[in-house]
Amino acid sequence: MRRETSRPNIVLASLLLATLVAWVGxxxxxxxxxxxxxxxxxxxxxxxxxxxxAASLLPLLAGLGLAWRPTLGRLRxxxxxxxAMLAALPAWLALAAANxxxxxxxxxxxxxxxGVWVALFLLLLAMIELRSRLSLSRALGWALxxxxxxxxxACLAVWLEPLAxxxxxxxxxxxxxxxxxxxxxxxxxxxxxxxxxxxxMALAMRHWPGVQKVGFAVLNFLQTIPSLALxxxxxxxLAWLAANVEWLAALGVSGxxxxxxxxxxxxxxxxxxxxxxxxxxxxxxxxxxxAARGMGMSRGQVFRQVRLPLALPVILEGIRITSxxxxxxxxxxxxxxxxxxxxxxxxGLGQAAMDLVLLGALPILVMALVADALxxxxxxxxxxxxxx
Amino acid sequence: MIDLIHVTKRFGEETAVEDxxxxxxxxxxxxxxxxxxxxxxxxxxxxxxxxxxxxxxIHIEGQQIRAFRGETLRRRMGYAIQSTGLFPHWTVExxxxxxxxxxxxPAERVRERVEELMTLLGLAVDExxxxxxxxxxxxxxxxxxxxxxxxxxxxxxLMDEPFGALDPITRETLQEELRALQARLxxxxxxxxxxxxxxxxxxxxxxxxxxxxxxxxxHPLALLREPADDFVASLLGGEDRGLKEAALxxxxxxxxxxxxxxxxxxxVVQHATLREALSIMLWRHAERLTVVDDExxxxxxLSLRRLVGARxxx
Numbered sequence: 001m002r003r004e005t006s007r008p009n010i011v012l013a014s015l016l017l018a019t020l021v022a023w024v025g026x027x028x029x030x031x032x033x034x035x036x037x038x039x040x041x042x043x044x045x046x047x048x049x050x051x052x053x054a055a056s057l058l059p060l061l062a063g064l065g066l067a068w069r070p071t072l073g074r075l076r077x078x079x080x081x082x083x084a085m086l087a088a089l090p091a092w093l094a095l096a097a098a099n100x101x102x103x104x105x106x107x108x109x110x111x112x113x114x115g116v117w118v119a120l121f122l123l124l125l126a127m128i129e130l131r132s133r134l135s136l137s138r139a140l141g142w143a144l145x146x147x148x149x150x151x152x153x154a155c156l157a158v159w160l161e162p163l164a165x166x167x168x169x170x171x172x173x174x175x176x177x178x179x180x181x182x183x184x185x186x187x188x189x190x191x192x193x194x195x196x197x198x199x200x201m202a203l204a205m206r207h208w209p210g211v212q213k214v215g216f217a218v219l220n221f222l223q224t225i226p227s228l229a230l231x232x233x234x235x236x237x238l239a240w241l242a243a244n245v246e247w248l249a250a251l252g253v254s255g256x257x258x259x260x261x262x263x264x265x266x267x268x269x270x271x272x273x274x275x276x277x278x279x280x281x282x283x284x285x286x287x288x289x290x291a292a293r294g295m296g297m298s299r300g301q302v303f304r305q306v307r308l309p310l311a312l313p314v315i316l317e318g319i320r321i322t323s324x325x326x327x328x329x330x331x332x333x334x335x336x337x338x339x340x341x342x343x344x345x346x347x348g349l350g351q352a353a354m355d356l357v358l359l360g361a362l363p364i365l366v367m368a369l370v371a372d373a374l375x376x377x378x379x380x381x382x383x384x385x386x387x388x
Numbered sequence: 389m390i391d392l393i394h395v396t397k398r399f400g401e402e403t404a405v406e407d408x409x410x411x412x413x414x415x416x417x418x419x420x421x422x423x424x425x426x427x428x429x430x431x432x433x434x435x436x437x438x439x440x441x442x443x444x445x446i447h448i449e450g451q452q453i454r455a456f457r458g459e460t461l462r463r464r465m466g467y468a469i470q471s472t473g474l475f476p477h478w479t480v481e482x483x484x485x486x487x488x489x490x491x492x493x494p495a496e497r498v499r500e501r502v503e504e505l506m507t508l509l510g511l512a513v514d515e516x517x518x519x520x521x522x523x524x525x526x527x528x529x530x531x532x533x534x535x536x537x538x539x540x541x542x543x544x545x546l547m548d549e550p551f552g553a554l555d556p557i558t559r560e561t562l563q564e565e566l567r568a569l570q571a572r573l574x575x576x577x578x579x580x581x582x583x584x585x586x587x588x589x590x591x592x593x594x595x596x597x598x599x600x601x602x603x604x605x606x607h608p609l610a611l612l613r614e615p616a617d618d619f620v621a622s623l624l625g626g627e628d629r630g631l632k633e634a635a636l637x638x639x640x641x642x643x644x645x646x647x648x649x650x651x652x653x654x655x656v657v658q659h660a661t662l663r664e665a666l667s668i669m670l671w672r673h674a675e676r677l678t679v680v681d682d683e684x685x686x687x688x689x690l691s692l693r694r695l696v697g698a699r700x701x702x
Binding site: 291309 | 433436463469471473486487546
């Protein structure tokens, strides 16, 4: 056994310890007789009794033990444990639903408590830590997440009927899919438009240094306007345009709705896009460019065959940042009637229905994570010299 | 082959190169040497029009370089630079085949040429063809850089401190290889360096530049023996000039046939330099060495007197 691996893994141990504290100390679920009455919290011991609670702590304690003297084998075992615990969370909720929700009350609903949320979050962090310790590939990490996802799907289908989140969804299942579609469309169009504009601006800035200063000043200023204010500022000019330009009105442009949302999104997306593209193109090793020119490549060939391919990973990094940012910002666009998942968030806030807020917020979170992961993987693939 | 006639280069107000004239004959190894900022790299880059000269004329084989398009001109000349400038996103094979592909050679001929060059530079084709530059050591990368410069079989090779970033041992190996390559291929080479030992070792024609002007040019030995001014003398090594000259001359130049005296115990091979012979004398406290050939058979002798005293201009 190598000494290196036998030192305690502090990160893993603290994560598991914190999970344990949250699991025991915070509410596991909250149960309300209907949608209007605020729910009452229930700790883990109420979900499964003291014996059940003790049993649920066993894998955590085992994980802590493994983290104390980690070897390769023990780390693998820990990863298995963490994945199993993640997969067990929906089952735990199902158990809570069975034990705590009165079947005589058809309107009764169960919310997920802080204890379970914190456990979910910390266990995911533990999984990331273990993935990097074991240097597993990104793809394998995602594949492992399928296990808890499968468990969640199964539980949702069979046992988790009273889960408030599910009930909110069932009430709006069509709206929900529509909102996801709108959200993705807004983000997609905004990112695509800002990519085209951003690359054009970056090229112009490289060509005319004067444009560079002015361009970055404008983009930086744009970035400092609060998003709500920007939506407000666009309202008047767009309404005027819609009233005076017929084909724009026919297209659906108006002071509220998708048009100002899209404009604002593109405005915000431009800075990261232009900055990354500009820096990417500018920071290609001058020695390489000099060699390319010295070998007799024309300017076009140098750009297409050398500068652009070498800059591509950093440009993709810009697309990644922009996409993640736009996915979040689009939520705010719901306020001016642009649709998307933000609709649920603001409805939920208005009705003090936190589960409805979650119904909007969780998919946004997942979208952002997926976009981040996919574009990150693509960037790795396009690194010079191929993937390592 | 290459003629610079009263060439001047100005960047705005600043004069980088001032009124230089230089002729490099076919097959000549010309080294431009000087402190940084002396205009040697600028001079090199004016030859392939990476930098346009402001005044004067530059001719290649009697034709003005402005008669060609920049790209066309550059594809006719090999170009190698410090830190190699290899394209990190291309394999070794693709890097070397760059200029032939730009010249639209058929793929098969490019592949053959790449393999030929890799063999010439001691890079095993099977091992290195598919590798990326970052998987190579400094010396290997520089070999690829030289192979790329030679790819389209240009008559002229321009090299800008190609070995500047290498460790001393690798650098010396590559210098030897380049010298041997030059003897075989008879390219006309213009080579820029600030390393005087490298310059002396490689040059047929040494051009010393300072503040944009040529201070002196000629054969390395001529410069060592009669430096034009104090600057050239100090750049050439100051008080070390005697040793530098000795490093350029082989033992065979000064040895005498075996005399009636007893053969000396300490030996030196005939193609060692006088500097090495002197070092052996100092090291062994010997005033006489026996000169041997490659089979270790004595063919002559070298005395300290002879080594020191027979300098041609004394």
